[in-house]
Amino acid sequence: MHDAEQDFPITNEADYGLALNGRTYEIKRNGEVCYSSDDISETIFNLMWLIHKDALGGITDRIRIHAGCGEWEGRRFIVVGDKGVGKTTLMVRLLYGGFRILSDELVLIRDGKALPFPRRFHIKQDSTRLHPAMAGLFDTLPFNWTSYGRKMYSFTPRDAGHGWRIDEADVRAVIYLEPNHGGESRIEECPKYRMVEKVMPMSFLSETDDHLKIGELCRLIDNAECCVLHVGDLEGAVSGLQQKLSVL
Numbered sequence: 001m002h003d004a005e006q007d008f009p010i011t012n013e014a015d016y017g018l019a020l021n022g023r024t025y026e027i028k029r030n031g032e033v034c035y036s037s038d039d040i041s042e043t044i045f046n047l048m049w050l051i052h053k054d055a056l057g058g059i060t061d062r063i064r065i066h067a068g069c070g071e072w073e074g075r076r077f078i079v080v081g082d083k084g085v086g087k088t089t090l091m092v093r094l095l096y097g098g099f100r101i102l103s104d105e106l107v108l109i110r111d112g113k114a115l116p117f118p119r120r121f122h123i124k125q126d127s128t129r130l131h132p133a134m135a136g137l138f139d140t141l142p143f144n145w146t147s148y149g150r151k152m153y154s155f156t157p158r159d160a161g162h163g164w165r166i167d168e169a170d171v172r173a174v175i176y177l178e179p180n181h182g183g184e185s186r187i188e189e190c191p192k193y194r195m196v197e198k199v200m201p202m203s204f205l206s207e208t209d210d211h212l213k214i215g216e217l218c219r220l221i222d223n224a225e226c227c228v229l230h231v232g233d234l235e236g237a238v239s240g241l242q243q244k245l246s247v248l
Contacts, residue, residue, distance in 0.1 A: 003158055004118035006166040014054050018047060041145045052119065062108040062115065063213045063220075066202040069107045069116040071100040072245040076169045078107050078114055079229075080199050081177030086231050089127050090177070095157055096133045097238040102166060109203075109216065112223050115168045125151040130234065134160070172248050173225040174199065175241070185236035187229050187244055195226040 017028040025043040027035040027050065034050065037043045056064070068079040068091040081087045088104040095101040103116035123131070124146075128138055141159060143151040157164040176190065176198045190198075196218055205213040225248055231237055 003156060004164045004166045006118065008166075012054070012058060014051075016047065016051060018043065041147065044144050056117075059108065060206050060209070062110040063216050064117075064204045065107045065109055065199065066105065067107045068104040069102045069114050070094055071102070071169070072098075072242060075172040075245050075248050076114055077173035077175055077241075077245060078171055079175045079177060080202050082202070085177045085179050086181070087177060088121055088123060089130050090231060090234065090237060092121065092123065092131055092134075092155070093234045093238055094241065095160065095162060096131075097242070099238075099241075101157055101162075102164070109171070109220055111216075112170055112220050113168045114171045116166055118164075118166050121155045123153040123155055125153070128153070171220060171224050173227070173245060174221055176226075176228050178228055178230045180230040180232040183230075183232035185230060185232040185234070185240055187227050187240045190226045190228045192221050192226055195221050 015030050017031075019026050019028065021036075024036050024038055025040055026033050027043060027047050029050065035043070035046050037046070065078065065080060066083075067081075068087050070077060070079070070091060079087055079090065091101050091104040103119065104121045105119050106117035108115040108117060123141075125143075128134070137159065138153060141153045141155055143153045146152050174195055175187075176195060180186070196214075199217060199221065200214070203213055203217055204210060205216075225244075227244065229237060229240065
């Protein structure tokens with residue numbers, strides 16, 4: 001369950017169910033079968049995809065950015081990066097470093113403000129060694145099996161005893177992640193036009209109006225501090241972001 005607190009009104013509702021019919025798993029939406037498979041992991045993946053499609057389908061006035069979202073001393077930032085670069089690993093480590101962390105995957109942007117999408121964080125089994133503070137927690141978390149036979153844990157800040165409240169706030173910094181795995185973490189300034197180039201492929205508005213996102217995206221980046229975080233050692237990344245955000 002997504003257990004984030006929020007004050008936004010309900011605009012649409014759908015009832016999803018998962019049942020086993022013989023050897024086939026069936027997903028029902030409002031009582032009608034909409035998907036079936038004999039693979040439980042594939043079925044759960046598609047259940048989550050369908051729920052998120054419903055949740056995002058009516059949102060056409062905000063840019064969606066593949067990014068995490070957090071705050072340090074009230075200063076909101078978004079962390080943008082390609083798949084596999086380590087966004088979730090970094091966001092979870094920031095949570096244990098005293099940051100307020102709101103999302104690890106998707107942020108909705110309008111008028112320079114970030115609204116995190118309240119999806120549970122997904123932590124790969126191979127990444128658990130990078131979270132020593134969670135050593136005893138993984139045994140209690142729900143998980144799904146991936147197609148390559150490894151566990152994918154489902155986690156929220158509440159599981160670690162932190163608050164998880166979704167709200168909207170101005171973006172003070174846009175941080176783009178570049179991998180430097182095995183090396184030291186470092187932060188460098190990024191020209192705003194370069195940041196637009198980096199974030200553009202990670203953003204989406206709608207099938208028909210996607211070309212209109214550039215204006216909104218440029219306004220967001222123009223009003224924010226822009227930097228690239230080369231992610232190596234996680235402790236260095238945490239302390240570097242603390243220092244950077246503290247002077248904004």
